[in-house]
Amino acid sequence: MITLAALITPMLIASEPMAITIDEIQTKYSHDQQTVVSLNDNTISYGTVNGTQTYGSNGRPADSDSD
Amino acid sequence: MLLLFTGSLDGTSDRLIQELGHRAFRFNYNLCKEYHLEFTPDYWEITNPAGHSINSNTVTRAFWWKAFNFYLVDEEPFIVEEAKYIFRELYHWCRIRGLVKGNPPDFHNHMGKMNILNLAANYFQIPQTLISFQLAGVDKLAGKEVVAKSLTSGLTTTNKALFTTEVKIETLHPNYPWFLQEKINSDADITVFLCGDKQFAFSRSRANLKGLDWRKEQDFEMTSQEWFTFDLTLEQTLSIANFAKNLNVDWGRLDFMIHQDNFVFLEFNANGQWVFLDYTNEIGLVKTVADYLLPKP
Numbered sequence: 001m002i003t004l005a006a007l008i009t010p011m012l013i014a015s016e017p018m019a020i021t022i023d024e025i026q027t028k029y030s031h032d033q034q035t036v037v038s039l040n041d042n043t044i045s046y047g048t049v050n051g052t053q054t055y056g057s058n059g060r061p062a063d064s065d066s067d
Numbered sequence: 068m069l070l071l072f073t074g075s076l077d078g079t080s081d082r083l084i085q086e087l088g089h090r091a092f093r094f095n096y097n098l099c100k101e102y103h104l105e106f107t108p109d110y111w112e113i114t115n116p117a118g119h120s121i122n123s124n125t126v127t128r129a130f131w132w133k134a135f136n137f138y139l140v141d142e143e144p145f146i147v148e149e150a151k152y153i154f155r156e157l158y159h160w161c162r163i164r165g166l167v168k169g170n171p172p173d174f175h176n177h178m179g180k181m182n183i184l185n186l187a188a189n190y191f192q193i194p195q196t197l198i199s200f201q202l203a204g205v206d207k208l209a210g211k212e213v214v215a216k217s218l219t220s221g222l223t224t225t226n227k228a229l230f231t232t233e234v235k236i237e238t239l240h241p242n243y244p245w246f247l248q249e250k251i252n253s254d255a256d257i258t259v260f261l262c263g264d265k266q267f268a269f270s271r272s273r274a275n276l277k278g279l280d281w282r283k284e285q286d287f288e289m290t291s292q293e294w295f296t297f298d299l300t301l302e303q304t305l306s307i308a309n310f311a312k313n314l315n316v317d318w319g320r321l322d323f324m325i326h327q328d329n330f331v332f333l334e335f336n337a338n339g340q341w342v343f344l345d346y347t348n349e350i351g352l353v354k355t356v357a358d359y360l361l362p363k364p
Contacts, residue, residue: 007240013215014227029075031101031117034084034093036076 068092068121069361070113070129072158074137079342083132086357092121094157097137099150111157128361129161131172133338168360169318174337178314180218180246183335186313190306191323191332195249205236205247212250215239230280251331253324259299259307260320260341260352263359266307267352269294269344294344303330318359 030037068090073080075095084093094102094113103114112122134154139147161167184193195211197204198218213236217229239245253273260267271294299307311317320339323330345352 004240004242006238008234008238009240009243010215010217010229010245011223011225011227013232013234014223014225014229016226017228017230029095029098031115031119034089034091034115034119035081036078 068125068127070094070121070126070157070161072096072129072131072134072154074134076137077133079340080132082342082353083357083360086353087361089119090361092119092126094121094134094154095137096134096150096154097139099139099154104153106153106157111160123160126161126166128168129158129166130168130360131158131338132169135172170316170337172338178337180334183314184332187310187332187335189313190310191330192326193332194251197245197247199245199247202236202239202241202245205239205245208236208247208249212252213247214250216246216248218244218246232280248333251324251326251333253326253331255325257323257325257330258294258320258339258344259323260339260344261307261311261316261318262341262352262355263317265355265359266299266304267344267350267355268297268299268303270297271295292347296344296350306330 027036027038029035069087069092071080071083071091071093073093073095074097076097080093084091092113092115101116103112105112110123112120114120135151139150142150158167158171162171181196181198184196187193195208197208199205213234214231215229215234216231220228222228233250234247236247255273256271258269258271260269307321310321311319314335316335316337318337320336320341322333322336324333325331341352341356344350
């Protein structure tokens with residue numbers, strides 16, 4: 001007989017999503033270009049700046065918005 | 068002009084803005100206090116710090132893309148709620164006037180997974196699926212391989228997510244809500260991106276997956292192509308078009324698996340990500356979406 005304590009819960013089988021963390025210093029949002037730009041050369045950068053990973057250059061689904 | 072409700076860190080929005088230029092105005096929720104906003108019952112105007120502006124006379128389209136997936140940092144909760152209210156009200160100002168493209172951010176609050184599966188069953192095979200409290204109804208899944216999934220993709224307090232995981236129903240704790248589905252054994256994941264009257268189908272092999280959920284095993288370094296486009300049959304195209312018409316959508320992603328050469332419908336993502344399907348822009352998805360959002364005059 002399995003006791004309640006031995007049963008699995010949604011939290012028990014949850015796992016950490018894949019994550020990308022990009023150094024906050026590398027990028028900045030430009031209101032003029034209306035995009036994130038690199039601080040070094042003012043070109044477009046696709047950093048997520050400690051964001052929650054889904055919204056990088058490739059729109060990859062891997063976090064709480066994993067759709 | 069397109070009003071794009073989003074966040075400043077969103078790479079998808081970056082790509083759309085690159086395509087649309089200043090035919091679009093980007094309104095970033097997480098930077099909302101940097102904008103000048105005037106909103107009255109009969110007029111509104113938003114101006115960003117660089118001087119770009121949009122108003123109730125110049126807006127012709129509106130699109131919501133992940134705006135509230137970003138955060139107002141170190142902000143009083145009351146202010147957060149006030150700011151969200153403003154964003155919602157502006158979005159619905161546009162919706163009331165028929166300017167909105169895509170799907171509203173709360174689409175699935177109104178049309179959840181079971182309602183959509185019920186509708187999808189008219190056009191596709193669907194897996195046996197159960198939402199259960201106290202394990203009611205799990206006997207109907209007896210003898211089948213079963214996976215547990217998340218309804219919301221929400222995170223636990225330890226920032227973990229419930230990816231599709233194979234479970235044995237006799238080991239499930241009864242004191243939790245469960246979203247269970249018959250496991251479909253398939254050689255490939257299929258996703259179809261719906262954009263206006265266009266359908267883009269992609270396949271991803273499951274041959275090298277260690278687990279069940281491809282989202283856990285993505286190549287973020289883009290060292291190899293994972294998703295490959297393919298042509299739908301006329302029957303599949305018509306089924307998807309009729310499903311979308313019945314659901315009253317022209318935007319989103321449909322996820323399938325293949326079982327004995329038939330599409331098995333898994334779910335519809337009203338606001339699913341799509342850039343990763345064409346990150347090298349070979350198919351031109353960004354331009355297709357830009358044209359959908361704001362056709363060139």
